[in-house]
Amino acid sequence: MPYSAGRHFLQIPGPTNVPDRVLRAISAPTIDHRGPDFAALTDDVLAAVKPVFGTAGPVVVYPSSGTGAWEAALVNTLSPGDRVLAFETGHFAALWRDLAGNLGLDVAFVPGDWRHGVDPAVVRAKLAADPTVKAVCVVHNETSTGVTSRIAEIRRAIDEAGHPALLLVDTVSSLGSIDYRHDEWGVDVTVSCSQKGLLLPPGLGFNAVSEKALRAAKTASFPRAYWDWRPILAANERGYFPYTPATNLLYGLRESLALLREEGLPQVFARHRRHAAATRAAVRAWGLEVLSLDEREHSPVLTAVLVPEEHDADKIRALILDRFNMSLGTGLGRLAGRVFRIGHLGHFNDVSLAGTLGGVQMGLELAGVPIDADGVRAALRVLESA
Numbered sequence: 001m002p003y004s005a006g007r008h009f010l011q012i013p014g015p016t017n018v019p020d021r022v023l024r025a026i027s028a029p030t031i032d033h034r035g036p037d038f039a040a041l042t043d044d045v046l047a048a049v050k051p052v053f054g055t056a057g058p059v060v061v062y063p064s065s066g067t068g069a070w071e072a073a074l075v076n077t078l079s080p081g082d083r084v085l086a087f088e089t090g091h092f093a094a095l096w097r098d099l100a101g102n103l104g105l106d107v108a109f110v111p112g113d114w115r116h117g118v119d120p121a122v123v124r125a126k127l128a129a130d131p132t133v134k135a136v137c138v139v140h141n142e143t144s145t146g147v148t149s150r151i152a153e154i155r156r157a158i159d160e161a162g163h164p165a166l167l168l169v170d171t172v173s174s175l176g177s178i179d180y181r182h183d184e185w186g187v188d189v190t191v192s193c194s195q196k197g198l199l200l201p202p203g204l205g206f207n208a209v210s211e212k213a214l215r216a217a218k219t220a221s222f223p224r225a226y227w228d229w230r231p232i233l234a235a236n237e238r239g240y241f242p243y244t245p246a247t248n249l250l251y252g253l254r255e256s257l258a259l260l261r262e263e264g265l266p267q268v269f270a271r272h273r274r275h276a277a278a279t280r281a282a283v284r285a286w287g288l289e290v291l292s293l294d295e296r297e298h299s300p301v302l303t304a305v306l307v308p309e310e311h312d313a314d315k316i317r318a319l320i321l322d323r324f325n326m327s328l329g330t331g332l333g334r335l336a337g338r339v340f341r342i343g344h345l346g347h348f349n350d351v352s353l354a355g356t357l358g359g360v361q362m363g364l365e366l367a368g369v370p371i372d373a374d375g376v377r378a379a380l381r382v383l384e385s386a
Contacts, residue, residue, distance in 0.1 A: 004325040006325065008325050008326070008327070009324070009325065009326035009327065009352075009355065009356060009359060010326075010327050010343075011326055011327060011328055011329075011342055011343045011344070011356050012327050012328065012329040012341070012343050013143050013173055013196070013301060013302035013329050013341055013343035013345065014143065014172075014173055014195050014196035014343065014345070014346075015195035015196070015201060015202055016195065016196055016197075016199065016343065016345055016346030016347065016348075017346060017347045017348070018199060018200060018201060018252075018347065019199055019255075019256070019259060019347045021255050021259065022199055022200060022252045022255045022256050022259070023252075024255075025251045025252045025254065025255035026200075026201075026248045026249065026251055026252040027248075028248065028251050030247050030248060031247065033240070033241070033244060033245055033247055034240065038239070038240070038247065039238065039239025039240060040239065041239075041247075041250055041251070041254065042236065042239040042240065042241070042245075042250070043239050044254055045061070045250055045253050045254050045257070046058075046059060046061070046236060048254065048257040048258075048261070049061075049206070049253070049257060050208075051261075051265065052175060052176050052180075052198070052257065052260060052265070053171075053175065053180065053182045053190055053192075053206075053208040054180055054181035054182045054183055054184060054185075055182040055183045055190075055208050056183060057182075057183065057208065057209060057210060057211065058208070058209050058214075058229075058233055058236070059206055059207070059208045059209070060072070060206065060207040060208075060209060060229050060232050060233065060236075061204060061205075061206055061232075061241075061245075061250075061253075062204065062205040062206070062207075062227070062232075063203060063204065063205075063243075063244075063245060063246040063249075064193075064203075064204070064205035065193060065202060065203075065205060066170070066172040066191065066192065066193035066205055067095075067099070067205075068205045068227070069191045069192065069193060069205030069206055069207055070096050070099055070170065070191055071099060071103070071227060072191075072205070072207050072224075072227040072229070073168050073189040073191050073207055074099070074100055074103060074105065074135075074168070074222070075103065075220070075222035075223075075224045075227050076189075076207070076209075076213070076216075076217045076220060076222075076224060076227065076228065076229050077135065077166055077168070077188070077189060077213050077216040077217060077220050078105060078134055078135060078216075078220055078222060079219075079220055079221040079222060080103070080104040080105070080221065080222060081104065081105070081106055082105055082106065082134040082135070083105070083106040083107075083108060083130070083132045083133050083134055084100055084105050084106070084107055084108070084133065084134060084135045084136070084137055085108050085110070085123070085126055085127070085130075085133045085135070085136045085137070085165070086100065086107055086108070086109050086110070086136075086137040086138075087109075087110045087112060087118045087122075087137075087138060087139075087149075088109060088110060088111050088112040088114070089112050089114065089116070089117055089118060089139055089142045089145065089147055089149060090112075090114050090139070090142035090143070090144040090145040090147065090332075090333075091142075091143075091144035091145075091332040091333040091335075092139055092142060092143055092144055092170065092172070093112075093137075093139045093142060093170075094333065096137060096139065096170060097109050097137075100137065103222065108126070108130070108133070110122060110126065114142075114144070114145050114147075114291075114334065114335065115145065115147065115291055115292060115293045116147060116292075116293060116294055116297065117142070117147045117148060117149030117150060117294065117297040118138050118149040118150075118154055120150065120153040120154050120156065120157035121157065123136065123154050123157040123158060123161075124157035124158070124160050124161045127157075127158060127161040127163040127165060128161045128163070131163070133163065133165045134165060134166065135165055135166040135167070135168050135188075136154070136158060136165050136166070136167050136168065137168045137169075137170075138151065138154055138167070138168070138169050138170070139169075139170040139172075140169050140170060140171045140174045140178070140180065141171070141172075141173045141174035141178060141299050141301060142173075142299075143172065143173040143302065143341075144304070144331075144332040144333065144335065144341075145291055145292065145304050145335070146290070146291055146292050146298070146299040146302045146303050146304040146341065147291075147292045147294075147297050147298075147299060148174065148178065148297050148298070148299045148300070149297065150296065150297070151169055151180070151185050151187065152181070152184075152185045154167070155167060155185045155186045155187070158186075159186075166188040166189070166212065166213060166216060167186060167187050167188050167189075168187075168188060168189045168191070169187050169189070169190050169191065170191045170192075171190055171191065171192045172191065172192055172193050172196065173196050173197070173299075173301055173302070173345070174197065174301065175190075175192040175196070175197050175198065175206075176196070176197025176198045176199070176260055176268070176346075177196065177197035177268065177269070177272045177300060177301045177345045177346065178197075178269060178272065178299075178300050178301060179265075179269045182208045182210070183210075186210075187208070187210065188209075188210040188212050188213040188216075189207055189208065189209055189210070189213050190206070190207070190208040191205075191206070191207060192205070192206040192208075193205050193206065194206075194249065194253065196301070196345060196346060197301070197345060197346060198253065198256050198257075199256040199259065199260075199346055199347055200249060200252050200253060200256055201249070201252075203246050203249050204246060204249050204250075204253065207229070209229065214229075217229055217230070226243075269300070271348075271349075272300035272301055272344070272345060273300045274350075274382070274383065274386045275300070275344040275348065275350075275353050276298060276299060276300040276301070276303060276344060277382050278353060278357075278379040278380075278382035278383050279303045279342055279344055279353070279357065279379065280298065280303060281378040281379050281381070281382045282357045282360075282361070282375040282376060282378055282379035283303060283305050283375070284378070285372055285374050285375040285377070285378035285379075286361070286364065286371035286372055286375040287370070287371055287372050288305055288306060288307065288308075288369075288371065289305070289306040290303060290304070290305065290306075291304035291305070291306055291335075291339055292304065300345075301343070301344065301345035302329065302341050302342060302343045302344065302345065303341070303342045303344070304329075304331075304335070304339045304340075304341045305339055305340055305341070305342065306338060306339055307338065307339065307340070307369060308369065308370070311367065311368075311369055312337050313330075313331055313337050313338055313339050313340045314330060314331070314336070314337050314340075315367065316340060316363055316364065316367045316369065317330060317340050319363050319366060319367055320359060320360065320362075320363035323362070323363065323366065324359040324362065324363065326356065326359045326360075326363075328340045328341060328342060328343075328360070329341030329342070329343055342356065342357075342360065344356070350383045353379070353383070354376065354379070354380060354383070357375065357376050357379050358376050361373070361375050361376050
């Protein structure tokens with residue numbers, strides 16, 4: 001690809017743009033991961049990450065992707081053949097289902113249309129009818145669709161069913177960007193990773209763990225070694241890890257957590273909601289359709305846009321990349337060629353969003369998609385009124 005002046009607009013829903021402060025922190029010299037300076041770093045990071053999860057309990061940090069953190073959540077709490085209830089809210093929910101099945105779990109998978117989140121009433125009904133379910137697996141923010149499930153309501157549905165199932169929640173694309181409350185909502189394992197709302201490159205996976213999950217781990221019989229919580233938590237008490245950690249990413253995590261703390265998590269969440277509302281205003285003013293159908297479930301971190309059937313969303317994305325040096329998210333699975341995804345999360349402000357939507361509007365017009373040219377103006381009105 002020929003050289004293009006100016007910065008690249010990375011508007012996929014993760015990995016996201018890494019702030020300069022975080023990049024500088026990552027570039028610091030590597031230190032001895034068995035020395036006292038590293039122990040101090042570990043203590044700082046493990047304390048500072050808890051408020052982002054909304055927990056006072058332990059958070060396990062792995063050198064891994066979010067996929068590894070998925071597996072860790074399952075093998076630490078369950079046993080081969082255990083029945084789990086999972087919901088088809090999109091591509092990543094289906095991948096988590098596949099991983100669980102490959103491990104040897106019995107997955108009851110509730111089909112969905114990829115345009116709605118998990119229905120709490122269905123959770124309640126499924127659990128009331130099946131006392132053998134050991135865990136409920138939910139993707140909080142489905143990155144492939146821009147749909148956010150209502151975790152607090154799902155927790156209430158489990159309680160109303162009087163069911164003892166564990167609640168396992170994927171927050172890969174929501175943590176640090178959408179209000180989330182591990183303890184208050186009674187989540188047992190929260191799964192996440194570094195490359196989205198935590199403002200880092202890929203490479204760190206997380207499990208926030210409840211007391212109930214720790215008790216379940218004592219009887220879970222899946223073979224586990226690398227993913228085992230027990231040696232990690234024991235080593236963390238002394239400021240260390242039972243293996244070589246991703247030292248420089250932990251430098252970056254300390255800095256990214258400081259950035260979130262300085263802005264204030266309520267302000268971070270409000271900023272993401274504002275940008276999402278402005279993006280949806282643009283999409284609707286263009287005369288296009290947002291994939292998410294329920295107003296209560298629109299994602300604050302990305303918007304999936306349906307293109308008219310006679311157009312190919314991937315060709316539109318390719319045109320925008322070629323002409324304007326901007327990357328948009330592709331449609332995944334059954335949505336391939338039908339949607340493009342605008343990421344508006346992480347290290348991102350109003351002017352960045354205005355530029356992003358301007359690039360999208362120019363690309364749609366060049367691709368011959370019939371749109372109303374007032375889309376960007378509609379988004380600016382939302383930003384100006386905030």
